[in-house]
Amino acid sequence: MRIVSVKDAVVPISSAIANAYIDFSKMTASVVAVTVEAGDGKRATGFGFNSNGRYAQPGLLRERFIPRLLEAGGDALFHADGGLEPAGAWMAMMRNEKPGGHGDRSVAVGTLDMALWDAAAKLAGVPLWRLLADRFRGGQADEAAWVYAAGGYYHPGKGTEGLVEEMKRYLGLGYSVVKMKIGGAPGSAIKDALRDDVARIEAVLKLLGGDGSRLCVDVNGRFGLHAALSYAAALTPYKLRWYDEPLDPLDFATHATLAEHYGGPIATGENLFSAADARNLVRHAGLRPDRDVLQFDPALSYGLVEYIRILNVLQTHGWSPRRCVPHGGHQFALNIAVGLGLGGNESYPEVFAPFGGFADDTPVQDSRVRLPGIPGIGFEGKSDLYAVLQGLAE
The missing domain is CATH 3.30.390.10 (Enolase-like, N-terminal domain)
Incomplete structure (x- = not known):
């Protein structure tokens, strides 16, 4: 070899x-x-x-x-x-x-x-999900992976109407859960930014029939404690799926304070890259293994070899792999989710082409995806991405 x-x-x-x-x-x-x-x-x-x-x-x-x-x-x-x-x-x-x-x-x-x-x-x-199930899970693989559509980015000239139309397209693709960005009004006072974001959130919730469990909101680590708490108080009545990356990813003590005041699920971990970081997060950030979501991305975290160590650390501290929903929206993490029994995977249906999204013949139905039987990760089944990869190999 x-x-x-x-x-x-x-x-x-x-x-x-x-x-x-x-x-x-x-x-x-x-x-x-x-x-x-x-x-x-x-x-x-x-x-x-x-x-x-x-x-x-x-x-x-x-x-x-x-x-x-x-x-x-x-x-x-x-x-x-x-x-x-x-x-x-x-x-x-x-x-x-x-x-x-x-x-x-x-x-x-x-x-x-x-x-x-x-x-x-x-x-x-064999497909990677099968190899992983055989090597690490006694041959047991999930039948499908839960996925959600990540989007709602800020874009010049894009207002609330454009945001709602984007989310409507995701629903049409088969996703039942979506994620949008908040906290991105530069230079605005917290109260003004919060007012604007509440209006954006309510517009999307109207599209979703008022069901907060179908909507995640993402701050990308911008807030300090005051802003995070102000938003937490406003978000609580909506009972959202989760409050994503509200704080600096390494500020564990402030996460713990937020978790004391916000009863809804918090999602974090996409900007932590090792088993040692994962251990510190679950030891010191006040996160709750019955509701919070861990988003370590195997492609950014030294790969699957280290990600398996991360899963072992989490289990030692009482966390189920089902609480892990990797960041990245790529087919690698999708295979890992099915093969190792994670809680799901992010998806980027419209952004980060050609890397976002899954294989061409893997339709999303009610936010679930069944993986094809293509040997490997399955890049060959995603035509726009494989064109880039194949060119490199040649």
């Missing part, structure tokens, strides 16, 4: 959209193709990319992680079932890396890790 070649490229995913914290006018993503040759002569190319919101990592990939990956080989790459063991390749990539200091490093490794799991499943001739 050996790594034959690794190729990488930078792909623009820029757009005029913005959330409460950043805009995406200069956003990029790294794309990689990793070709693996098995001892029996089989050969497979796996693909990977980093999730939206974190920029491409060509320097880290080319200077450190790709050279180490190309040196990996031998028994470390063999799993007990005879297939590829991505954990062995992961250990080679992380050689001589000190603990801590996550962020961009975790993004680069996670991008390569995605490609390695794609290759591992292709060598086995």
Whole structure:
């Protein structure tokens, strides 16, 4: 078993959209193709990319992680079932890396890790969700994954009417739960921004028949405690699905204060990238395992190898994998959700093309998706994305 070649490229995913914290006018993503040759002569190319919101990592990939990956080989790459063991390749990539200091490093490794799991499943001739269920869950896989449509970004000239029309399109695609951005009125006093956001929320709720359980709102970490509490008081009567990333992701004490005052579900974790971070979050942020949602993104968190460690940490602290709904909206996390029994997965039906959304022949029905039987992650079933990936491999 050996790594034959690794190729990488930078792909623009820029757009005029913005959330409460950043805009995406200069956003990029790294794309990689990793070709693996098995001892029996089989050969497979796996693909990977980093999730939206974190920029491409060509320097880290080319200077450190790709050279180490190309040196990996031998028994470390063999799993007990005879297939590829991505954990062995992961250990080679992380050689001589000190603990801590996550962020961009975790993004680069996670991008390569995605490609390695794609290759591992292709060598086995099965979808990734099946490989994961067989290796980690005694063969048990979910029949489908719960998904929600993430959107509602700020866009020049887009008002409440445009927001409602966007959400209406998601409902037409088969999603029953949607997410919108709030807190993005720059320079506004809290009371003015809150007034505007309440009007936007109520407009979407009207479309949803007044059912708050079908709507999530996302702050992208912009608020301090005063704003977070002010919004929490206003949001409480709506009984929303969850209040997403209201605070700085590393401010655990302030999360704990918010959780004392807001009884509804809080979602966070998409900007934490390691098992150690996950442990600190559930120890110190006052989160409640009966209702809150953890959004660690395997593509940003050093990949699935580290994400499995995160799940083990959470279970040790009394959290079910069903409380995990990964950020990112990609097919990698969708396979993980089905294979490892998570609570669901984010989806981006209209943004971050071609990476957002799922395979062309996987329709959404009542916010649930059944995965196809394509070997690997299934990128080949998403034509616009596969055109980018295939070009890199060639």
